[in-house]
Amino acid sequence: MEKKKIILDYDPGIDDALALMLALSSPELHICGITTVCGNVPAELGADNVLRVLQFMNRPDIPVYCGAEKPLVRRYISAQDTHGEDGLGESGIPPAEGVSWHSGAVDFILDTLCQTEALTIVALGPLTNLALALRKKQNAFQNLGRLVSMGGNFRSYGNCSPVAEYNYWCDPDAAGEVFANLGKPIHMVGLDVTRKIVLTPNILEYMHVLNPHTADFIRKITRFYCDFHWKQEKMIGCVINDPLAVAYTVDPDICHGFDAYTAVETGGLCMGQSVVDSMNFWHRDPNSHVLTQTDPLAFMTMFVSRVFRKESASVRTVLAKIMAGGAVS
Numbered sequence: 022m023e024k025k026k027i028i029l030d031y032d033p034g035i036d037d038a039l040a041l042m043l044a045l046s047s048p049e050l051h052i053c054g055i056t057t058v059c060g061n062v063p064a065e066l067g068a069d070n071v072l073r074v075l076q077f078m079n080r081p082d083i084p085v086y087c088g089a090e091k092p093l094v095r096r097y098i099s100a101q102d103t104h105g106e107d108g109l110g111e112s113g114i115p116p117a118e119g120v121s122w123h124s125g126a127v128d129f130i131l132d133t134l135c136q137t138e139a140l141t142i143v144a145l146g147p148l149t150n151l152a153l154a155l156r157k158k159q160n161a162f163q164n165l166g167r168l169v170s171m172g173g174n175f176r177s178y179g180n181c182s183p184v185a186e187y188n189y190w191c192d193p194d195a196a197g198e199v200f201a202n203l204g205k206p207i208h209m210v211g212l213d214v215t216r217k218i219v220l221t222p223n224i225l226e227y228m229h230v231l232n233p234h235t236a237d238f239i240r241k242i243t244r245f246y247c248d249f250h251w252k253q254e255k256m257i258g259c260v261i262n263d264p265l266a267v268a269y270t271v272d273p274d275i276c277h278g279f280d281a282y283t284a285v286e287t288g289g290l291c292m293g294q295s296v297v298d299s300m301n302f303w304h305r306d307p308n309s310h311v312l313t314q315t316d317p318l319a320f321m322t323m324f325v326s327r328v329f330r331k332e333s334a335s336v337r338t339v340l341a342k343i344m345a346g347g348a349v350s
């Protein structure tokens with residue numbers, strides 16, 4: 022099987038950590054490298070966190086590059102209220118030993134684009150590194166296979182303002198530039214689909230039955246995130262946005278949507294809003310593929326069976342009962 026070559030560009034982050042676990046457990050993917058950007062946490066702390074997760078997953082071989090420490094224009098506002106001061110839910114996951122990250126995320130992205138046919142970039146944080154890379158060498162992106170971006174929203178409400186999703190809100194200028202200048206449709210895995218992906222206490226219990234060691238890691242990092250969801254929206258469990266973008270990279274059938282022109286509002290009341298021209302008012306060629314539908318059971322089956330290395334059909338049977346709210350016998 023020919024593997025899809027990817028760069029993960031992101032800001033770990035609790036759901037980002039889960040996204041990396043899924044990517045590392047997916048034989049269809051070859052991770053060329055991981056780049057970090059300021060978002061949930063500062064980029065350097067994000068890079069430390071990538072190394073922590075790689076250590077847990079026993080994959081210290083994957084190179085990690087640290088990128089932009091501030092948005093293009095706006096003041097940087099992290100999401101440490103959501104992800105904890107350490108970005109991993111104040112879980113005390115030990116620092117990685119014997120490995121370190123490099124600086125130069127933007128150059129790593131450009132070099133990898135130049136050397137790789139049809140590279141997929143999976144962006145799970147603000148788009149600052151990609152905007153800087155585009156500014157520096159736009160023609161390197163001719164080699165890009167696909168950009169999958171967890172960010173934005175179409176019909177769904179925002180998660181850090183009434184209308185804006187965090188990744189685009191954190192650096193709206195970068196998001197705007199990438200949508201305007203990439204030259205290829207961005208696959209926008211936004212809140213319309215990711216909101217449907219909820220990690221519940223019952224699913225965590227099931228994970229514990231499958232493998233206590235891996236489940237404890239996930240429990241530790243998600244506890245803080247679950248508490249935040251309860252305080253914020255009275256939800257039991259937590260929405261795990263980023264792994265859905267990885268699942269979509271592995272299997273594009275897991276989400277469906279439509280093509281449209283999208284712009285990002287860079288200031289004012291609606292700052293960070295992804296404005297999707299679904300009715301074609303602007304008569305512009307589509308620059309985005311906006312995902313609006315997903316199958317949460319298919320996603321959860323992919324996540325659990327892969328990360329816990331269990332046979333998919335039996336995992337699906339159990340998850341179907343759990344997700345329907347029934348008892349498992």
Ligand code: BDR
Pocket residue numbers: 034035036037061100103145146171180186187188262263
């Ligand atoms: C996005 O913002 C971050 O908090 C998450 O990691 C995800 O990438 C959701 O809006």
Ligand code: CA
Pocket residue numbers: 031032033034036037060061145146263
């Ligand atoms: Ca993220």
